[in-house]
Amino acid sequence: MRPFKYQSAATVKDAVGAVSKSEGSKFIAGGTNLVDLMKEDVERPAALIDVSRIDLKQVRSEGDSVVIGAMAKNTDTANHPLVRMNFPLLSQAIFAGASAQIRNMATNGGNLMQRTRCVYFYDTSMPCNKRERGSGCGAKEGLNRMHAIFGWSDECVAVHPSDMCVALAALDAVVKVEGPEGKTRDVPFSAFHRLPGDDPTRDNELKNGELITSITIPKNKFAGNSYYLKVRDRASYAFALVSVAAALELDGEKIKDVRIALGGVAHKPWRARKAEDYLRGKAPKTEEFEKAAKLELADARALEHNAFKVPLAERAIVRALRQASQ
């Protein structure tokens, strides 16, 4: 690991000031992804500003929303009564991610900030446009079984590994960030992470020095009919091949509202809007779920080794929706 200066920040202002002032500085909270990448010489910060002690750890109700603090741990968030009661989908998604140890360390803000990544990103002996812009992509013609089927570019085919973010995408969360001079802004969740395009070095739309302070989730009527399905190579503690966050609001025999987001398929959590549009007003029946899933996957573009993800995602959508509808 390369040498770096370490500083603990007491307030958002201090932290933002420290990072925006010196180039090569980074925020660190749980460190579960960043420290690992530093060990591999992928991340090379000149300074780390520790934001984990900043008082942004509450989960609270605010009007028609629940606000979760950026520095609250994933474990505490998933177990919080407000989250369990209002958004069981989010609890389930968090519990599906990583291991108990990592969820105890990882913060909510950090979960959003973990890198979109693949094994070629980690392997500094291989080219990677995300690590070094213009160096090439080892994965596109390489071993790409785990990689994207939606939204990839010739520059990058990696997928965002978070489960929590798939649920937050489905729940239309809003990310509150604070930048230099106390400037705050709200970023809708689906606009927070980026597709790779021609610059995969950037995973999200945050500007230098901006720090996530909280995530707001509007209350909804999905709590009784939601399900997070994660399909992976082993039963637990593995990245998703495909995951599905499904939420339904039923009105008698009709689907009044529906949310579907996919994980493991794109550079960012993938909102399945075509499937959602099709399902509104339809009956919550398997045949309809199948049609919706087929419609969504019609746009998928598989790579050499991940064509299996297309039918897998289709079936996973159907299974998650069936489970949610019960």
Next chain:
Amino acid sequence: MTDHFEDLHEAEELTADEEKLLDELGLEGESRRRFLGQVGAAGFSVFAMQLIAERQALAAGEVPIEPAAERLPLENSVKVAFNVNGEKRSVTVDSRTTLLDTLRERLDLTGSKKGCDHGQCGACTVIADGRRVLSCLTLAVTCEGKDVTTIEGLAKGETLHPMQDAFVKYDAFQCGYCTPGQICSAVALLDEAKRGEASYVTETTGNRSAKLSDDDIRERMSGNICRCGAYPNILKAIKEVHRGEETAATWNFAKPGLLKKEVGDETV
């Protein structure tokens, strides 16, 4: 073909003092050449003197305090104070040092193990402020003021923690390398269950009196990999402590007390 080390170093003149140091270290022939190759002949006397000083200190029963820190200049040194197994500890570390390396290399607590060093195996699991965490992905400097419990802190004197007892009783290991992490993880898991925390496979969320199912324990322990595959016995050990119902020990080396309960006076 000429020997590489010979080429480099044997040709260089060693002073009489340096020759004496090498003799004191007991380095002769091939090992002497390898040693010189590693440290570089010019700088070896400093290194050798430190080794000898440490050996003498150890022989005299004095354990040198923070030897690594005394020897190496730290680029970004940070002083950090935290409690380890109920004892206040204070160390000055390079900002890069992980909690795991601090425990093992600086505080002589080598129970926590370095498996993958990348957060994928769980061998380094310790309990920080009541939560199990991975010490290999935790920077020591972030631990200021925290309470850390390692495998060394679980037993009370000679009395093992119930989870340690259960691991022995059920032979819940083979090579033993992952065991400290498994046990710390299991101890914290039971506290999590007591607090009513859920998991991905929890069916009845929020029911604090509910006993964890086998699947739930497996899911909650999935961050601890056991290369020997001792999982069935790890599960049995955790189940027994979790349920508080003792079952029969099935092998001869189980603790005498536990065996006696089951088979009476015939054994041990």
